[in-house]
Amino acid sequence: MSGLKFYSEKQINKLISQRPGETKLGEKINVASGLDDLEKTDAQFVIFGIPEDVGVRANYGKPGTSNAWQEFLKAFLNVQENKYNSARKILLLGELNTSEVMQKAGNIDVSDPNYVRKLGDLVEQLDSVVSEVVKKVISAGKFPVIIGGGHNNACGNLKGASEAFGHPINVLNIDAHTDLRKLEHRHSGNGFSYALKNGFLEKYSVFGLHRNYTAQYIFNDMDASEAFHYSLLEELSQKQRTAAFCDNLDFVREEKFGLELDCDAIANFPSSAVSPSGLTLDEARELIKEAAKERNCCYLHICEAVANDIYPTGKALSYLVTDFLKDKKHA
Template sequence: MFKVPDMSVWIGREDSLEGDLGARWHQQVSAWHEGAEPGVALFGFPCEQGVARNLGRIGAKVGPLAIRRALASHAWHMTKPVYDAGDIRCDDCDLESAQQQLGDCVKRLLEEQQFPVVMGGGHEVAYGSWQGLNLFAREQVKLPVIGIINFDAHFDLRAYEQVGSSGTPFKQIADQCSAQNTPFHYCCFGVAQSANTQALFKRADALDVSYRLDEQMGVACLTEAKQQLAAFIKECDWLYLTIDLDVLPAAVAPGVSAPAARGVELEVIEALIIDIKASGKLKLADIAELNPQLDIDQHTARTAARLLGLIAR
């Protein structure tokens, strides 16, 4: 299931004169192994098959490598171990098998009491990530209510026929929840009206999705956003946080398939992440849609690394 991670990417600046307090991530991250002390397990999903199917701009499969490289020299402020658990690749275009493998790995990490943080890849990563949490949840004595929180310019609730894409993961999850008779709790913050058709808004309403438009996500609206998020969290036992980097303004995150014309400021996203973590319910997180080929001076990669560091703390 797990492959040996390439630890050679964890290199960076060393402040040897500062002693232990001068440590950076590349000096602390170790390869995950069975029986490891509970901590944070980073996992890559270098896949862009869903983006290609969605007719988006490809290049996201290099995202996990770029995030690792950007994170390597971050100053170390963690109080728990961090592991690199390797990657699940999708080089043969068989997205469905890759998503299933990702789900199996996420489930295994959860069984090992790790907090998985998955690095995409396109947002098709969400269906694989959720499958792992869903499988783990169904093993519990009492089935927990899972809430999905998505920071995204898009609902990603598109209709699909035989196969999914980066635009369909939450419709696929809703369909699977219906098939297994479990509730579908979905919250999407940062939705751009111009990027979502009337059909998608109608589907979101039919599925009782809790959402806020990007224009309702300014700093002046933060109190209302936090209240809406708190009400959603209250209904859930476990939380799965997924971040599509195209929710951010294009100046902050240019390296994505679909840069935002407006977007949501980083300080708002960070404030909401802090609330999610404070709930004590967060079981799984992922970050999607970093496309290093379209990035400018590593702006998007550095932002993704900053968000990952905040989530992991």
């Protein structure tokens, strides 16, 4: 698959609802025309999307995560630019050109006995492209903000970041699941397993984990290793959640770490594994802001969201991103 798909000014303008007397982020945002712009821009934050659901399908999940990026982009570009939100420090890099892998995935017969393994081969192709983009962004001294796709893309994020820094990094994952499934074909449920195996991940902390959807062998592995830390959602009252999250932060904050937010962790958020139980969106916003204050936080990845006609997915994602960017500026 090829790398990035960049946007033209005309494409961006079509997504902006302009009103007299108002300025939207999309009217002021820096828009990349090529990777060379990473070296030329003063922007601190580099946003790009991954419109795919191949990894989710390879994990026997519900497709749809491919559409979240476009919904986010429409909402984000129409956020008001004001004293709280500034586009000056943001570069819109574009989106991964996933059309080829998505088409190949769609052409695989679901009755094929090797269906998920063939999807896993495509996920490995995604891993390579994601890691290259993340590596280039961090190597240019910028902060990647990655939106969309399945949680399979965490592996590419970690590979790219660890190669840019020259050492494995830590991760804080806000998630209902660990994504530490077995080292079978690549899919959205084993991104962290592969990152550990390949030396990209050092310490791994999971906040908001659901005990009902975590296999015993995964609990055994985490309990036996000092590289893991986790907080079960069911063991935390709402009043305890912020303090518990800070404990998870303490586990990773001394070294570079990536922040991963799987939208499955938010109750009733349309996602590949939507749950009636979980964090509220406002709680997730508060946790994002807390993590943004950490100097060693080196990327943000929000994944597994699905856009539909009922829930304002794009707007919800834009709240999470603007919250993070505002607090990260002052970290």
